[in-house]
Amino acid sequence: MNRPTQCDICGSSVYALQLFSPEGPDIQMTQFRLPSADRDAYGCTACIMKLEAAQI
Numbered sequence: 001m002n003r004p005t006q007c008d009i010c011g012s013s014v015y016a017l018q019l020f021s022p023e024g025p026d027i028q029m030t031q032f033r034l035p036s037a038d039r040d041a042y043g044c045t046a047c048i049m050k051l052e053a054a055q056i
Helices: 014-020 044-054
Strands: 029-034 040-043
Touching: 014 029, 040 044
Parallel strands: none
Antiparallel strands: 029 040
């Protein structure tokens, strides 16, 4: 399986995130379920953290 190259939430490219984010090359794309589209999507670390914070 190929790794996702773009965050489905903010649309940022993984390569840009690796260059410019504080997490740098360690940034991970996390797979999550997108209920509205009934499919799996991928989010960068920052977006996943925002999603989790919003759900609490």
